[in-house]
Amino acid sequence: MKNKVNRELPDEILKTTGYKPFESVEVKDLVIERVSAKVRQSVKPNKLVDSLEEVVLKTVKDGMTISFHHHFREGDYVFNKVMRIIIDHGFKDLRIAPSSLTNVMNDILVEAIEKGVVTNITSSGMRGTLGDVVSHGALKNPVIFRSHGGRARAIETGEIHIDVAFLGTPNADEMGNANGMDGKAPFGSLGYALMDAQYADTVVAITDSLVSYPNTPASIKQTQVDYVVKIDAVGNPDKIGAGATRFTKDPKELKIASMVNDVIVNSPYFKNGFSFQTGTGGAALAVTRFLRQSMIDHNVKATFGLGGITKPMVDLLEEGLVDKLMDVQDFDGGSAQSMHLNKNQQEIDASWYADPANKGAMVDKLDVVILSALEIDTKFNVNVMSGSDGVIRGAIGGHQDAGTAKLTIISAPLVRGRIATVVPDVTTVITPGDSIDVLVTEIGIAINPKRTDLLDKLSNIPGLPVYTIEELQKIAEEKLGKPEPLEFTDKVVALIEYRDGSLLDIIREVKD
């Protein structure tokens, strides 16, 4: 059958998984009987365990679901250290459920897959060699890709039941009180990991800086932690910052950023009290810079900035241009450092950030978001997961979640080298076109036809040519020609959940 984004979902998959096909980006009337952790009381004077090996052997069993967070990003040491022990001890059939996977985790996870140690993965995304082997059918069962909000929801409903969470933190005390702010490898908000800390049956806090008891502020609390292990180093601070921390100098990116700013400023949402999420990378930082100037010029202030927080957003907070930063993760040292210095930079967990099955997520209140795309099609469906070769090389992140904002802007070049961004049909649907309002490319913008109000507002803005998305697609195609269609086998290698837990798309094995 085909779901509402016209994706063919094999009956076999629907039958064996029990997924409902994706219906609508309007997620409503959910009633969730939340699950909770199985808690073993501890009255030990401390929870210290001598070694990571000891705690892995104490806690892990074949077939379990184990989790990690990705707040250390490419500087993460914890995933490799834990997985090394797990592989060397010959555990089998593990399910891993990290908040996401970064490149530094690839080699060891490929090894774990090849050895049958890991047979199930749920993640926000994957890239590099891992995406490659998974796309070629190496994993026993399909990966389940979930957005950050979707993961929070799945943990709360029990769809993800974490047996053991291995949570690296740059500090912890002997009872497990920990935060992400202080220590040798600080990363700021523990937003994603807070879900694991609350819901995992067994929580292992791993740190390289054992601090005196009681450690405050305690983002992860001793009431949640079973074991504490001190290791030499939990992460490389130089590699924690995600992507660019300087504004882009690429003229094409600057042009797009400037047009994104024009779209925002001329939209009905740019007014006192608005809210926004800009994201990371050189182009996103450029958007934040342009937006800052617009806010000053128009005397407009924002109530909150959301999501992955960057130093330029902290600057807005400190300048009084935004009242609060709601911080689920920090993308650079500047924002990580400032969280415990400024009470208006509030740490939020992934549920609060984006879970559709709670009593109100931040994304529900979001006015403006700027998101990226590997591909966007003429139905405005966006792909941030699979490349033009069909290989997995991306992550949902908060894309589906923040896509629910009142004004969702996709910022993307029309083409990247020999590859079109605007296409007739995306390879994989990650965020349905119904969520997307405006596409901004270097040659102009396209507005989702259902947003007739925006068409009115954004037409006839100097320097902001308006195309239909079909026109943009044609221009891209005229430049590059039609690509050869991709070839896939029948094997399903990944399932794409929508944030409400319905089945949005599948990814098939790449045929070489």
Add this chain to the structure above:
Amino acid sequence: MKNKVNRELPDEILKTTGYKPFESVEVKDLVIERVSAKVRQSVKPNKLVDSLEEVVLKTVKDGMTISFHHHFREGDYVFNKVMRIIIDHGFKDLRIAPSSLTNVMNDILVEAIEKGVVTNITSSGMRGTLGDVVSHGALKNPVIFRSHGGRARAIETGEIHIDVAFLGTPNADEMGNANGMDGKAPFGSLGYALMDAQYADTVVAITDSLVSYPNTPASIKQTQVDYVVKIDAVGNPDKIGAGATRFTKDPKELKIASMVNDVIVNSPYFKNGFSFQTGTGGAALAVTRFLRQSMIDHNVKATFGLGGITKPMVDLLEEGLVDKLMDVQDFDGGSAQSMHLNKNQQEIDASWYADPANKGAMVDKLDVVILSALEIDTKFNVNVMSGSDGVIRGAIGGHQDAGTAKLTIISAPLVRGRIATVVPDVTTVITPGDSIDVLVTEIGIAINPKRTDLLDKLSNIPGLPVYTIEELQKIAEEKLGKPEPLEFTDKVVALIEYRDGSLLDIIREVKD
């Protein structure tokens, strides 16, 4: 049958309630399958409801369990306003499960009991007219008294399932983000209410100060709140402070406080890195003052102060004599105000404070606690619940919980007027004698015989006469004579839980 504190527990009660008799103050090997809230998704742009009446009618049904917190203490307006509506609309058979009950709640609750609106109560305690009518059999079913930690445990296990929590806060935004620190009637830590916010199926935030969204710091989070109601006033700030905020000038109290200090200083626990809970009231403040001087004189610093926090404890924090204050409630304006100014004053919930069924409560790490007593008997059992006339007029509070400290000191006068404090058998056992280490009275101290180590340390301290508890009891009895034995009917009006959920004692109806 009799339990391990020699209390006769009627078979009928054990059979109908399923309680296990109290066995030991060593609570261990608990494994809890925690429950969780039933969550109805909200995507409303705000959660505001026009009136308290509207929200009561939307949420409350006959037979439900509804809860409140007591952080406003004698300044609370919320309980009365909600209960007035509930009574006037003729609801029946409600179970109420507040964190505790203060005197300002008595009249309306007596009315609710008499009208059959409330038929079950679980609380930390009760006093005044309410305690009187309950002691005389007015409530349909026995009250269940639980310690603060025991309530947290019972909520987490589902023994208390809260249908609707009515949580007054001195501020909230339109989505329910709230804290106890800012506004017209601030009380500081929301420690007890955080349990209700997390576990109640429906949470109503009630405030008199609607602040701009998003409100930070958010102790109660929008992910937990279903409705927000603005009312004229949530509390009287002048009556929030509990008891004395000045040091006592009563020579007897000062003498006891000084001896308490001598016991601490001469104990093995008074050393760098120790921790303590001193509590509230003029005498407790005096202990804190003496302790402060001792810490300066001996160059001893504490790692944390725990529990109900007072301004003198904040002074210790600011002087650097204690590293952290772990704050489940604030007893005066000074401590309430300082919480968001000092990151070393950490808000903790009741589970973290004292729940024996989590992965480690603060009380498990507590070295020294000073507690009060209405009665203490020759087995060191303590009663803080029923008066010498058998009438309920007290609260467990954190007594059982903090009683697990390494050095538990009871500070109490030998007699109060014509009533002995040290007695052959307490009327009601609230904290078992096995938890108690030292009794300090104005004429001297008694040491629990099982603490032979303390007997060695505390004998021969100038100004600190050591008696046996039997000697102290005899002295009291010689002063006052033997009281007439109390007369009770067979009807059980209250059950006393130990913090692990076992049945510690019962209270029978007073025979007049």
